[in-house]
Amino acid sequence: MLLVIPPETHAAPADAERCEIGLVLGSGGAAGLAHIELLRVFDELEIQPSRIAGTSIGAVIGVLYASGLEAATIEGIFNEFGGSGLDTITGLIRGNNGLDLRDVMNLDLENGGLVDAQGFIDFLQAQTPARSFDDLRIPMEIITTDYWTGQPVVRSTGPLFEAVQASMAVPGLFSPVRSGEQLLIDGGTTNPLPIDRLRADCDRVIAIDVSGARPRPGDETAAEFSDLLFGSFELMQQALIAQSLKQHRPDLYLKPEIRNVRLLHFNRIRSVLEQTAPEARRLRNYLQALVRHHEREESNHEPDQRIPETGIRSDHGPREHMTRTRSTP
Numbered sequence: 001m002l003l004v005i006p007p008e009t010h011a012a013p014a015d016a017e018r019c020e021i022g023l024v025l026g027s028g029g030a031a032g033l034a035h036i037e038l039l040r041v042f043d044e045l046e047i048q049p050s051r052i053a054g055t056s057i058g059a060v061i062g063v064l065y066a067s068g069l070e071a072a073t074i075e076g077i078f079n080e081f082g083g084s085g086l087d088t089i090t091g092l093i094r095g096n097n098g099l100d101l102r103d104v105m106n107l108d109l110e111n112g113g114l115v116d117a118q119g120f121i122d123f124l125q126a127q128t129p130a131r132s133f134d135d136l137r138i139p140m141e142i143i144t145t146d147y148w149t150g151q152p153v154v155r156s157t158g159p160l161f162e163a164v165q166a167s168m169a170v171p172g173l174f175s176p177v178r179s180g181e182q183l184l185i186d187g188g189t190t191n192p193l194p195i196d197r198l199r200a201d202c203d204r205v206i207a208i209d210v211s212g213a214r215p216r217p218g219d220e221t222a223a224e225f226s227d228l229l230f231g232s233f234e235l236m237q238q239a240l241i242a243q244s245l246k247q248h249r250p251d252l253y254l255k256p257e258i259r260n261v262r263l264l265h266f267n268r269i270r271s272v273l274e275q276t277a278p279e280a281r282r283l284r285n286y287l288q289a290l291v292r293h294h295e296r297e298e299s300n301h302e303p304d305q306r307i308p309e310t311g312i313r314s315d316h317g318p319r320e321h322m323t324r325t326r327s328t329p
Helices: 029-045 057-066 071-083 101-105 118-125 160-167 225-247 266-275 277-300
Strands: 019-025 051-055 113-115 140-146 151-155 172-174 177-179 182-186 202-208 252-254
Touching (some): 029 057, 029 071, 029 277, 051 057, 057 118, 057 160, 118 160, 140 160, 151 160, 266 277
Parallel strands (some): 019 051, 051 140, 113 172
16 A cells, blocks of 8 residues: 555654655765755655664764754854854864864864764754653664764664764764764764664665765865864765765665765855756656555556566565655645
């Protein structure tokens, strides 16, 4: 059957145990604003992911989406964040380098980071009433890392924004989060694209890699101090993702080619969204092919694992139905 959800934004699926579409939102700093443009495709087609796994900026945007906000609303939030004085790192996104020495000199290093992200977390919490994972309309896992063991830590229960703050705690930039005996830092240090969290359980997995394009000679962002510092972090994440993809292959892998945007360039949201357009078209084609495949399967009453328009074959068996949403009037 084709399940149509009543007109409530991102309502939970009727079958909470079934994962039809798992969505992986990767780590990547400001390049991760690309997630917004790709989530917009889900909204426009009225298709809801069954589960989400997110790391760092993927956790930030994923939580807002899973709490019930549409992509257009999330875009508005980051437009406000990137251009106002409400955030704690406005001073760190000025100019080409994304770093202003005057601000760095005034920051407190006692807690292990240049910036205390609490102000940004407070800003995010003001956008949604969700405070725990139980409040989310789409089940979600957030990836962070225990600094002491060097192992990834997965949060799917408990306080929501503590997990978000830990997942985005870029070492040396944002203060780590203490949780019991654990000292939690950015999940991108161990699992920047957590495909493994959804691959075994979901019929289809869509992974969005926003780890960035490598700089080329002539790129606007020159190899200065901050660019080298944050670019090295991106290099590490890209290497981890390459290894992960050898072990866990998504059904659809999307990697927007985002250039001239570094880790903290949240004021370049318009450029990021525009550069994401080609991958948004790929996602739209894929999801539309899934819908047509499902409709043909239902009309023929015969399971068919192949999606004709994409030539992609699922290794996880035919789907019984596809969850769709209807936009709020």
